[in-house]
Amino acid sequence: MTGGAIMRASVPALGDLLHLEKRAFGALTPQALGFTIVNETSVLAPYRQAAFFTVSALGKLALANASGLVSVSDDTPYAVWITQLANAIADKPAVQLMEIAAAPAELVDGWQEWLPEHLLVCNLYGNDSTRVGLAIYARDDTWRESDLGLFERIHETYGYCIQSLTRTRAPWKSFVKRVTSRRSVVAIAAIAVLAMLIPVRLSAIAPAEVVALSAVAIASPQDGVVGAFHVQPNSSVKAGDRLFSLDDRGLESRRAVATRALQTARADALLAQQRAFDDTKSRGDLAAAHGRVKEKEAELELIDGTLERVTVRAPADGVVIFGDANDWIGRPVQTGERIMQLADPRDAGVLAWLPVADAINLDPGAPMRLFLHTQPLNPMSATLLETSYQPVQSPANVSSYRVRGRFEQATPHARIGLRGTARVSGEWTVLGYYLLRRPIAAVREWTGL
Numbered sequence: 001m002t003g004g005a006i007m008r009a010s011v012p013a014l015g016d017l018l019h020l021e022k023r024a025f026g027a028l029t030p031q032a033l034g035f036t037i038v039n040e041t042s043v044l045a046p047y048r049q050a051a052f053f054t055v056s057a058l059g060k061l062a063l064a065n066a067s068g069l070v071s072v073s074d075d076t077p078y079a080v081w082i083t084q085l086a087n088a089i090a091d092k093p094a095v096q097l098m099e100i101a102a103a104p105a106e107l108v109d110g111w112q113e114w115l116p117e118h119l120l121v122c123n124l125y126g127n128d129s130t131r132v133g134l135a136i137y138a139r140d141d142t143w144r145e146s147d148l149g150l151f152e153r154i155h156e157t158y159g160y161c162i163q164s165l166t167r168t169r170a171p172w173k174s175f176v177k178r179v180t181s182r183r184s185v186v187a188i189a190a191i192a193v194l195a196m197l198i199p200v201r202l203s204a205i206a207p208a209e210v211v212a213l214s215a216v217a218i219a220s221p222q223d224g225v226v227g228a229f230h231v232q233p234n235s236s237v238k239a240g241d242r243l244f245s246l247d248d249r250g251l252e253s254r255r256a257v258a259t260r261a262l263q264t265a266r267a268d269a270l271l272a273q274q275r276a277f278d279d280t281k282s283r284g285d286l287a288a289a290h291g292r293v294k295e296k297e298a299e300l301e302l303i304d305g306t307l308e309r310v311t312v313r314a315p316a317d318g319v320v321i322f323g324d325a326n327d328w329i330g331r332p333v334q335t336g337e338r339i340m341q342l343a344d345p346r347d348a349g350v351l352a353w354l355p356v357a358d359a360i361n362l363d364p365g366a367p368m369r370l371f372l373h374t375q376p377l378n379p380m381s382a383t384l385l386e387t388s389y390q391p392v393q394s395p396a397n398v399s400s401y402r403v404r405g406r407f408e409q410a411t412p413h414a415r416i417g418l419r420g421t422a423r424v425s426g427e428w429t430v431l432g433y434y435l436l437r438r439p440i441a442a443v444r445e446w447t448g449l
Helices: 002-008 011-026 030-043 077-088 105-114 145-169 172-179 182-196 249-278 283-310 431-447
Strands: 049-055 061-066 095-098 118-125 131-139 199-212 216-219 224-229 242-246 311-313 318-321 338-343 348-355 367-372 380-387 399-407 419-430
Touching: 011 030, 011 145, 030 049, 030 061, 030 131, 030 145, 049 077, 061 077, 077 105, 077 131, 095 145, 118 145, 131 145, 182 431, 199 338, 199 367, 199 399, 199 431, 242 338, 249 283, 348 367, 348 380, 348 419, 399 419, 419 431
Parallel strands: none
Antiparallel strands: 049 061, 049 131, 095 118, 118 131, 199 348, 199 419, 216 338, 224 242, 242 311, 318 338, 348 399, 367 380, 367 419, 380 399
16 A cells, blocks of 8 residues: 555655655654654644654653654643553554544543544554554544555654664663563563572671780789889780889888888887896897887888889780770779780680671681771681670670681781671571561561561
8 A cells, every 4th residue: 555655646745755754864863753753744744733652661652742842741631641542552553544433432532622533643663563653643634545655654764763763772671671571570580589599698797806815904903093104005015024003102102211110110129139238127128129120121021012013014925905005194093903905916816796686696616707997808717706695885885796706827917906897607598588687677676577
C-alpha cells in the first residue's frame, strides 16, 4: 500500500516528504526529532493536534512532545489521559485509523473533551522491528488513503532516526530492557540466592590500640606529693634507672632535726658516762642516756629509709607508659596509687573496644587484624586471647567489651600507644545472614518478634 500511495502522491507532496526526511536525519536529539514529528509533519496533511510518545525501558509509552508546545508536563489531566489512550492502542499495524467508538469506555469522555473525532495512529519501529515510539494525529475531517501512505513512509524514517538517537544517547535502556526480561530476572534471582549461601565469617569493627599484655604497675611507695619525673613518656629505661621522685623537702627537714637530736643525745650520753666514774648515782642515768641515743638513731634510720624510697627506680628493662608529666607534678598521691606502667615492648598486643551493638560470639584463638592509623595499608595479624565478661565504658564513652589479642609475630612498628581499627572475626555463617543480621536485630528490637 505504501508504494502505490506514494506513486499516486503529487510532486509537491513528495517534495515535502523528502524535506521531512532531511529534517529527521538532521535532528541531534530525540527531543528535537519529537518536535519535528508533532509540528512539521502537517506539511503532508493538515491536522489540529499531534502528540508523540517514546517507549521507556520497561516498555511503557510516555508523552514526550505535543504540538504547539515547547515542553510538556506528564502530570496534567490531558497528559495523563492521552498517555492512557496511547498505551491502550495496539502496536500493530504501523498506521491505523481510530474513531471514538473504538476507544475504551473509560477514555471516551476525555476524547470528547480534548480531541477531534478522527485519529491517525502511527507506530514507530526500528530496524529490529522493535517499537520505539508512537505518534497520534487528530483532525476534524476523515483521513484520505494517500495520506496514510505518506505518513507510513515518513514514520519509517522517524522510527529509524529515533532508534539511532536513543542507542547513541542512552545505551543503558537496552541493558535495562535485557535485565528486566523474565529470563534475566529469574537468572539474577537464582544467582542472588546462591550468593546468599556463600560461607563467610562474622566480623566486627572496633577502635583499638597497641598495649602491653604484661605491664608492671609502678605505684607511689608512700603518701606524698609528686616532685619530679626523670623520664619521658614512652621512653626506654634500664633496670635501676630513676623514674620519678616524690617531694622530699619535708623529709630533709625532719632528717636535719633528727640528726641534731641524735648529736644531742650522744653528747648527753658521753656526759653521763663521764659522771658515772665519780658519782655512783649518775650510773643509773647512763643507761637512760644510751637508750635515748638508740631511739634517735632509729628515728634517723627510719627517715633515711623513707628518703631512699622517695626516688622510684625501674625494676626491670622496658618502656615507661604514663600521661603528661605536668599533670602529675605537685599532685598528692597515696601509698599504692599507680602513676605509670613499665612494659616489655616484645610483649605487645592489641586492645579493642567492641561496642555492644556490634558484639558477636568470639572464642579464644579467633583471628584479629589491626589497621593502625599510621600504617593503614599494612594490617597486622593477631590472635584473640580474651574478652571481658561484662561491658564497660570505652574511652569514647561507648558501652563496649574489652577484647585483647596477641600479635602472631614480632611487630617492630607496633609501638605501644598507637591507635587504629581492629577487625575481629567470629564463627562461620552464610552471606545472607551476614548482610541481614543487623536489620533483623533492628526489626526484633522494634517489634519484639
